[in-house]
Amino acid sequence: MISNDNTEFRDLVSLTHGFAVILVEPQLGENVGMVARAMGNCGLWDLRLVGPRDGWPNSAAIAASSGADLIIHAARVFSSTAEAIADLQTVLAATARPRDMTTEVFTPREAAKRLRQDVVAGANAGVLFGKEAMGLDNDNVALANGVLSVPLNPKFTSLNLAQAVLLVGYEWFQTADRTPGEGLALSKETRPANKQEMLGLFEHLESELDICGFLRVKKKRPVMVRNIRNIFQRARLTEQEVRTLRGVVSGLANHSKKPLE
Amino acid sequence: MISNDNTEFRDLVSLTHGFAVILVEPQLGENVGMVARAMGNCGLWDLRLVGPRDGWPNSAAIAASSGADLIIHAARVFSSTAEAIADLQTVLAATARPRDMTTEVFTPREAAKRLRQDVVAGANAGVLFGKEAMGLDNDNVALANGVLSVPLNPKFTSLNLAQAVLLVGYEWFQTADRTPGEGLALSKETRPANKQEMLGLFEHLESELDICGFLRVKKKRPVMVRNIRNIFQRARLTEQEVRTLRGVVSGLANHSKKPLE
Numbered sequence: 136m137i138s139n140d141n142t143e144f145r146d147l148v149s150l151t152h153g154f155a156v157i158l159v160e161p162q163l164g165e166n167v168g169m170v171a172r173a174m175g176n177c178g179l180w181d182l183r184l185v186g187p188r189d190g191w192p193n194s195a196a197i198a199a200s201s202g203a204d205l206i207i208h209a210a211r212v213f214s215s216t217a218e219a220i221a222d223l224q225t226v227l228a229a230t231a232r233p234r235d236m237t238t239e240v241f242t243p244r245e246a247a248k249r250l251r252q253d254v255v256a257g258a259n260a261g262v263l264f265g266k267e268a269m270g271l272d273n274d275n276v277a278l279a280n281g282v283l284s285v286p287l288n289p290k291f292t293s294l295n296l297a298q299a300v301l302l303v304g305y306e307w308f309q310t311a312d313r314t315p316g317e318g319l320a321l322s323k324e325t326r327p328a329n330k331q332e333m334l335g336l337f338e339h340l341e342s343e344l345d346i347c348g349f350l351r352v353k354k355k356r357p358v359m360v361r362n363i364r365n366i367f368q369r370a371r372l373t374e375q376e377v378r379t380l381r382g383v384v385s386g387l388a389n390h391s392k393k394p395l396e
Numbered sequence: 397m398i399s400n401d402n403t404e405f406r407d408l409v410s411l412t413h414g415f416a417v418i419l420v421e422p423q424l425g426e427n428v429g430m431v432a433r434a435m436g437n438c439g440l441w442d443l444r445l446v447g448p449r450d451g452w453p454n455s456a457a458i459a460a461s462s463g464a465d466l467i468i469h470a471a472r473v474f475s476s477t478a479e480a481i482a483d484l485q486t487v488l489a490a491t492a493r494p495r496d497m498t499t500e501v502f503t504p505r506e507a508a509k510r511l512r513q514d515v516v517a518g519a520n521a522g523v524l525f526g527k528e529a530m531g532l533d534n535d536n537v538a539l540a541n542g543v544l545s546v547p548l549n550p551k552f553t554s555l556n557l558a559q560a561v562l563l564v565g566y567e568w569f570q571t572a573d574r575t576p577g578e579g580l581a582l583s584k585e586t587r588p589a590n591k592q593e594m595l596g597l598f599e600h601l602e603s604e605l606d607i608c609g610f611l612r613v614k615k616k617r618p619v620m621v622r623n624i625r626n627i628f629q630r631a632r633l634t635e636q637e638v639r640t641l642r643g644v645v646s647g648l649a650n651h652s653k654k655p656l657e
Binding site: 173239285288297305308309375376 | 434437438439462464495497498501502509510545546547548549551553555558559562569570573575576578580582586632634
């Protein structure tokens with residue numbers, strides 16, 4: 136659920152300032168609701184509808200929005216695409232169909248980058264999406280600066296409306312997101328092990344392996360020690376995990392020292 | 397519709413070799429069908445189901461797959477996650493929920509990059525997705541090399557199953573796709589204008605603007621000429637469009653030369 140707490144709504148507005156989703160003649164209210172949900176996922180709130188077939192407001196849209204009803208309630212209805220985009224400086228038209236028109240074509244990734252640059256420079260941007268079955272007609276495409284096409288399996292390109300909005304919104308969100316591509320999520324109350332702790336583990340393990348005879352071939356010992364150390368170096372251990380592994384080593388070693396019954 | 401022509405199916409298989417989508421205890425057949433559709437969009441075909449609640453095969457899944465029924469028919473059912481991933485070398489677990497576990501966390505973009513590297517090197521890869529309402533439990537997460545989390549609006553993260561698969565599949569597809577980020581789509585039977593054609597247009601326009609007196613202030617003429625040239629340089633005109641614009645200039649100029657009636 137999007138909270139209807141005012142502070143959170145303001146945050147959402149500020150995060151997504153300057154990017155409008157314009158649905159041209161959408162048909163099923165349910166699809167508009169699913170678009171709102173996808174917009175909520177991507178932090179977008181500015182939904183504009185041009186001539187929605189089933190009227191507006193639409194209870195099916197609210198039901199399908201899965202909690203993104205703030206977006207549904209804030210949606211604005213226009214009678215023409217030209218009116219819906221009058222205040223926007225940069226508009227792209229989402230379409231999968233090749234057309235016999237000369238126009239710039241952007242991937243969602245490049246489109247998001249360019250639109251973000253425009254918005255940072257003070258512009259308002261938006262993307263036009265056509266009706267479910269037909270997409271946008273050429274007159275609507277000619278209202279836009281260019282075309283946005285999603286590179287997907289050329290043998291099976293049909294995306295539903297909400298999926299198309301999701302992919303565009305996802306790329307838009309990524310242009311402002313700072314999540315590192317990869318990171319180690321740590322469980323609470325621990326931290327990555329330092330090298331003193333790692334060496335403590337290695338020396339503990341190697342001394343037990345000397346005692347049990349696993350490293351008895353002197354010529355092979357240096358290579359085996361390095362190979363075993365590398366296994367644990369790759370695992371990016373936490374301080375807690377080093378202690379756990381030392382417990383494992385002690386447990387196994389002590390067990391083997393017990394007399395057989 | 398995905399064609400069931402054998403050649404096309406082989407192309408599809410070769411494009412997507414080595415990447416499996418594993419649904420752990422999916423509930424509604426309809427959602428499995430929508431996952432298959434999203435996989436079709438992204439050129440993926442290896443669908444694996446662990447203990448689907450509503451049984452398999454499932455007619456609701458076929459109906460919801462919107463033509464991706466080849467994927468549905470090729471889906472394999474397993475009784476445990478461990479069996480479903482036995483032949484895979486690299487497996488990530490898709491989850492939105494933060495967990496008190498120490499694990500590597502990847503964005504879909506970085507995950508796709510790493511998995512593609514592994515697959516190019518000969519490995520088989522896959523991503524685990526949990527059941528609709530609950531996601532994956534921690535035991536399933538611990539079967540994976542790491543976690544995949546989609547960076548989206550932290551106030552509204554709930555993605556449906558097919559949307560999560562779509563975003564992961566989309567990133568996977570992008571790692572192999574060669575579509576340029578931006579390009580000019582040309583209408584048939586034309587090509588970009590060359591500079592001789594552009595200069596022809598400029599000189600034609602400027603000579604008519606001299607005749608009609610628009611460029612009469614000599615001091616301002618060079619700046620105005622440059623400004624007007626820049627407008628058309630930015631437009632990336634085709635040879636056809638240059639001819640159209642020269643017709644426009646002639647049309648306007650000749651009209652103004654006609655005596656008023």
